[in-house]
Structure formats: C-alpha cells, structure tokens
Amino acid sequence: MNPPIDTRVRLVEAARDLFLLQGYNATGIAQILRQSGANSGSLYHFFPTKEDLLIAVLEWYRDNIWEGLLQPVFTRIDDPIERVFGVLDGYRQMLMMLEFEQGCPIGNLSLELANSHPKARELMVLNFENWKAAIGQCITAARGRLPESIEPQRLATLVLCVMEGAVMLARSYRHIAPFDEAVLQLREYFDRLIAEGTRWGGPQRASLGRIVSN
Amino acid sequence: MNPPIDTRVRLVEAARDLFLLQGYNATGIAQILRQSGANSGSLYHFFPTKEDLLIAVLEWYRDNIWEGLLQPVFTRIDDPIERVFGVLDGYRQMLMMLEFEQGCPIGNLSLELANSHPKARELMVLNFENWKAAIGQCITAARGRLPESIEPQRLATLVLCVMEGAVMLARSYRHIAPFDEAVLQLREYFDRLIAEGTRWGGPQRASLGRIVSN
DNA sequence: GTCTATATATTGATAGAC
C-alpha cells in the first residue's frame, strides 16, 4: 500500500532544498514539515533526529551525482577537457539562474558542519571524492595532450578547489565576475598545459587518445 | 574611568572566536556572554542585535588583515611570489595547529550568511577584496617574471579561490593532503608561468623589475 | 555602563490516539 507520493522522499527533498538555500542550522524542523506537507510524527518516524535527515540528504547527493550533475554535461560534450569546463559551467548557470542564492550543496554544508557532525562530514568527503574522481577521469582521458609530469588526481583536486572557491566568491559578491575570472585563469592554465603537452610527441599522440581526441 | 579590559572588545573577540569555530547560527548569545564574561545588558548596550555583533566581528577582520595575516609573512619573506605561497602556508599552519577545526574566518561565514545578511555580506566582500589586493600586489611586483598576458588581479582571484577551496577540503577531510595537493598544483602553474615569462627577454628584464615592463 | 530577572518565540523532540 504505497501512499501517492512517498512521505520520506518528500521530507528528504524539502530538507535538501532548504539546507541548500539557508544552511542546516538556520533551517527549522517546522519549516521542513511545512514545505514537505508532512507532520512531526511522520518525520520522526523516518528520522529520529535532525542529523539523521541531514545524513539522508547527503546520501541523496551521493546517489544522484551522476544523473543530476555529470550525465547532463557528459552527454552534451565529448571532449574530456571540455567536460571539465562544462561541469564548471553547470555551476555558473545555477548561480546565474538562482541569482547567487544557491551554490554547491556539499560546500555549503561543509564549513558549517565539519566540526560538529562527524558522520555528515564523512559523507561530504565521499561526495567530494566522487566529484574529484569524475573530473580526474576526464583529465586522465586527456592525458596524451598534457605533460607527462601532470598527476590527474592532483589536478582534479585543484579544479575542485577552484570551483568551490569561485562559487563562494560569486555568492558573496552576488555577481558572476569573480567566478568567471577564476575559471578563465584556470582555463589559461589548461591551455598552457596542452600547449606544453603537444609540443613534442604532439598532435599524433593526442589523436590516439580515445579514438581521435574525444 | 576605563574598565580594566574593555567590555566591547571582549565581546567582539569572544564572538569572533566562537563564530570561527562553530559558525554564526550555531553560536548562542548565552555562550558569547559566558566566554566574554559580560552580561546580557552590556552586550545589548553595545550591540542592539546579534547581527550588529557579527558586523563588528567582520570589521575587526577588515581592520586586522595587515597585522594579523599579511605582515607576519611579509616581514619574513621578501620575494613577492614566495609571499603569495607564504600566505597560503599560514592557512596550512593554522589548519594543522588547530586540527582542522578552524579555517578562513570569512569563507566560514560567507556560505552560511550570504543569502540572509546583506550588510555582513558586503563586509565579507570587502575582506575578500583586501585579501585579493594584497596578493595582486605581490603578483604585480613579480610581473617581470611572468608572461605579459597575465592579469595580476585575475591570477589573484584564482589564488583566493584555491585557498578557500583547499581550506574547505582540508577541514572536511580533517587531513592536510587535499590542501597540499591543491597548493602544489598551483605552484606548478606558477613555475610554468615563470618559465615562460623568462624564456625570452629573460632574467635581465626580471631584474629590472619595476622599471621596465610593469 | 553593568547587573539580575524575565519576556516571548522557536527550537528539536515526544506521547499516544488512530
């Protein structure tokens, strides 16, 4: 006997959206109940504490990184380097569309809760790792175009840091300029790496790639 | 008739430390009163609302960026590029020393309050701008060693983003590794810029410094 | 400017009927 729309799902989605917009501590249980249309009893039936609801939200992000974040970009773009910047452009579009009121869901909760909520912290790490792995795979796929000394995972960490920092600045400034500056400078770095990587051994190696540079 | 230690100062310092450790919403007025040894009446005499206290904390950071953050590094290090990485190393030391419980004070508050506290948001922007200007001046001072196409302010924005992202990751992972990876990769970029900048026109121009080519 | 006592609203969480 399923209810028309699963109450648990509605609770997680309401909490997810409110945490993203307001943060964890600024979001009250009452507000989550109002937005989800559920009652106190239902919420505490599924989630004994507010922190359990937070965990469920972070698990939702963990389970939806592919179809929510990566897949829309990866189906549209084939070139692995452009995929990296395509993901960054996804954050740009979100910032602009929602007028800088929403940024990276994980980064948002990270600084607020890293000290006080160990289990949530571990799930944030997992989400960061998954994000980094996806970007790292793109960079690995483009390895033939980059200098051999470049470590894909390390470069992916840099990309993640730039993204998180750029989102933070854009939300603070309520302006896309600092985001664009940072990404443009990151692009300058990638261009430089590619210019160096193709200097000797050059275009032939790149064209080996995954069957002609995609 | 001055009190032995200024109450207002003690309140701002207590709030500053607690906001840094716990965030804004997770810090109660009662806790600030306990830590500062002040009474409710005193606090509300100086700061009509909690937000006014937040403003004072952000003004404190604004007024102390030089002696608290930059000056210790700049007196120890002369080379402008090394000053940039010296500042980053300052954050590294804080992370390690305080076991990842404290990061960038502004970044900390930024994601939590950008949507809800407009006046605080403006002061955060000012703090970011001051930070960026200091790093931008270092980069400008080293311009002779960098490719002419490099815009110091834009590169400074990238450095700020990397720092904020790297602090976020280190605090989430409770480990310095992601911070070090990001900064190492940023260093790789700078090395590459310097190698390119000195390729032709070279060391001579660099040694002229602020006469030619700035 | 400082003190104590307190107001009012909201917090996360619970009880128990259905």
Added chain:
DNA sequence: GTCTATCAATATATAGAC
C-alpha cells in the same frame, strides 16, 4: 505510518534597578 497536542530547553531580546 499519520495525526494532534505538547514537552522542556534554548533562542534572541528586554526591563528596570543600580
């Protein structure tokens, strides 16, 4: 699994004597 009513604690803020 859902509902209503409600708990105890804490939140920010205030009142008024000193």
